[in-house]
Amino acid sequence: MPESHPEHARFPVTVDVVALTVADDTLNVLLITRLIEPFRGTLALPGGFVLAGEDLLSAAARELAEETGVEHVPGHLEQLGSYGPKGRDPRGDVLTVAHLLLAPNFPVLSAGSDAEHAGWYPVSQVLRGEVQLAFDHERILADALERAKSKLEYSPLAAAFCGEEFTVAQLRAVYEAVWGTRLDPRNFHRKATGTPGFLESTGRMTAGDAGRPAALFRLAKTARPTAGQPTHAVLNPPLMRPRD
Amino acid sequence: MPESHPEHARFPVTVDVVALTVADDTLNVLLITRLIEPFRGTLALPGGFVLAGEDLLSAAARELAEETGVEHVPGHLEQLGSYGPKGRDPRGDVLTVAHLLLAPNFPVLSAGSDAEHAGWYPVSQVLRGEVQLAFDHERILADALERAKSKLEYSPLAAAFCGEEFTVAQLRAVYEAVWGTRLDPRNFHRKATGTPGFLESTGRMTAGDAGRPAALFRLAKTARPTAGQPTHAVLNPPLMRPRD
DNA sequence: TCAAAAGTGTTCCGAATACACCCATGT
DNA sequence: ACATGGGTGTATTCGGAACACTTTTGA
Numbered sequence: 001m002p003e004s005h006p007e008h009a010r011f012p013v014t015v016d017v018v019a020l021t022v023a024d025d026t027l028n029v030l031l032i033t034r035l036i037e038p039f040r041g042t043l044a045l046p047g048g049f050v051l052a053g054e055d056l057l058s059a060a061a062r063e064l065a066e067e068t069g070v071e072h073v074p075g076h077l078e079q080l081g082s083y084g085p086k087g088r089d090p091r092g093d094v095l096t097v098a099h100l101l102l103a104p105n106f107p108v109l110s111a112g113s114d115a116e117h118a119g120w121y122p123v124s125q126v127l128r129g130e131v132q133l134a135f136d137h138e139r140i141l142a143d144a145l146e147r148a149k150s151k152l153e154y155s156p157l158a159a160a161f162c163g164e165e166f167t168v169a170q171l172r173a174v175y176e177a178v179w180g181t182r183l184d185p186r187n188f189h190r191k192a193t194g195t196p197g198f199l200e201s202t203g204r205m206t207a208g209d210a211g212r213p214a215a216l217f218r219l220a221k222t223a224r225p226t227a228g229q230p231t232h233a234v235l236n237p238p239l240m241r242p243r244d
Numbered sequence: 245m246p247e248s249h250p251e252h253a254r255f256p257v258t259v260d261v262v263a264l265t266v267a268d269d270t271l272n273v274l275l276i277t278r279l280i281e282p283f284r285g286t287l288a289l290p291g292g293f294v295l296a297g298e299d300l301l302s303a304a305a306r307e308l309a310e311e312t313g314v315e316h317v318p319g320h321l322e323q324l325g326s327y328g329p330k331g332r333d334p335r336g337d338v339l340t341v342a343h344l345l346l347a348p349n350f351p352v353l354s355a356g357s358d359a360e361h362a363g364w365y366p367v368s369q370v371l372r373g374e375v376q377l378a379f380d381h382e383r384i385l386a387d388a389l390e391r392a393k394s395k396l397e398y399s400p401l402a403a404a405f406c407g408e409e410f411t412v413a414q415l416r417a418v419y420e421a422v423w424g425t426r427l428d429p430r431n432f433h434r435k436a437t438g439t440p441g442f443l444e445s446t447g448r449m450t451a452g453d454a455g456r457p458a459a460l461f462r463l464a465k466t467a468r469p470t471a472g473q474p475t476h477a478v479l480n481p482p483l484m485r486p487r488d
Numbered sequence: 489t490c491a492a493a494a495g496t497g498t499t500c501c502g503a504a505t506a507c508a509c510c511c512a513t514g515t
Numbered sequence: 516a517c518a519t520g521g522g523t524g525t526a527t528t529c530g531g532a533a534c535a536c537t538t539t540t541g542a
Contacts, residue, residue: 009256185494
């Protein structure tokens with residue numbers, strides 16, 4: 001490294017958030033419609049510039065709050081990876097750090113504000129190319145989906161898609177939506193409830209649905225995030241997705 | 245996002261490289277001794293500032309070449325993750341994008357140049373805190389090790405630590421060094437040679453060593469990187485490391 | 489009484505483990 | 516001959532897949 005402290009190029013840095021949720025057995029991603037150039041009128045991931053003195057996760061959480069009205073992170077937020085800075089923004093070199101948010105379905109509140117309109121879109125539609133995304137956001141979304149798929153295998157993060165309490169069937173619906181597969185309900189039940197450090201019984205039951213009431217579970221204490229810090233708990237043995 | 249295009253803070257961006265290799269059944273990391281402040285005289289990961297018009301992987305490869313004399317990437321290079329920009333450099337906010345290089349043991353050539361002296365250090369020593377690293381490089385190294393461990397499970401990248409041709413025992417030594425475990429030579433042999441899309445026989449044998457000569461293998465064609473692009477091949481079923 | 493979903497028991501099979509054993513070389 | 520590491524065969528065990536079956540509700 002030449003140490004004459006020359007023009008160390010400085011780059012604008014943005015954070016983008018791939019917010020995923022499961023609704024109606026479908027994996028959805030939160031997208032905004034851009035109101036400004038470039039890519040005006042095009043769908044894009046929510047995100048924006050990192051401010052001085054700000055950390056990456058904080059910036060991602062702030063942008064999420066600004067564009068959805070959600071005050072504190074409603075699920076699991078983690079860094080996905082960085083893209084650029086070359087050739088991904090027509091205005092010039094911009095480095096973006098993409099983030100992945102796994103969250104229960106939450107209402108998008110900013111529809112009426114002067115910010116961009118935000119809404120949920122099925123991931124499969126976007127990745128099939130039925131809608132175009134701005135910048136390299138389609139690639140980022142593809143990477144995020146792959147990350148999410150593998151996260152479900154060896155971490156308890158599927159529960160981040162559910163609320164505080166949930167049934168085994170709801171949890172299974174998450175796996176099926178993210179992995180795009182069908183899982184045997186009986187074997188899944190045994191595996192999920194039998195994996196140490198994953199689920200914790202609440203003693204409560206559902207009522208009013210069709211069929212037999214289901215027991216309500218929550219994430220085991222050791223797998224829960226503490227003080228806003230995301231969990232790093234490991235599912236051992238992993239819940240492997242079917243290959244091929 | 246307030247779209248008045250205000251002071252979008254611009255950040256200096258660096259790339260750091262965690263170069264790992266296996267030598268004498270030990271996992272080693274490439275470190276330099278810093279010749280300038282801050283952290284002058286302290287060991288650190290090789291790295292440096294991203295230049296205008298440069299991409300992240302290119303910058304990482306360039307810094308590696310500048311500080312080790314290696315012309316083209318001698319193994320598998322991938323992005324690890326980004327750190328900062330807040331509070332990790334006493335000079336101010338610097339965003340760094342860490343990279344992971346898995347490579348066969350290569351000589352460090354820059355010892356005599358005016359660049360920093362570079363050398364291999366056992367990862368275990370560093371993570372035990374027996375040597376201090378500059379900035380947040382110890383945390384980055386810890387993350388890199390975790391990434392490397394899991395990469396070996398589901399990708400053919402253990403071969404990136406070996407040369408062009410290698411024996412099953414050499415490959416096993418890589419797994420043992422990275423995972424810090426012992427593996428049964430017989431079962432490992434069966435698993436490695438029996439995994440489709442992993443190893444390919446060269447027909448050649450070793451000679452001159454103690455014991456029976458070993459067959460030489462290379463990475464299967466479908467698992468080899470093409471045109472400098474890293475491989476994304478997947479090992480299925482994975483080679484699972486022993487847990488607990 | 490029937491449909492629907494929850495949950496349990498059981499069988500089957502393939503993969504991981506442990507280890508006995510043989511092979512091919514250097515000394 | 517013997518030590519050293521390479522490689523194969525085999526019994527055991529464990530976990531996942533498949534699925535019959537019972538349980539508990541709503542309609």
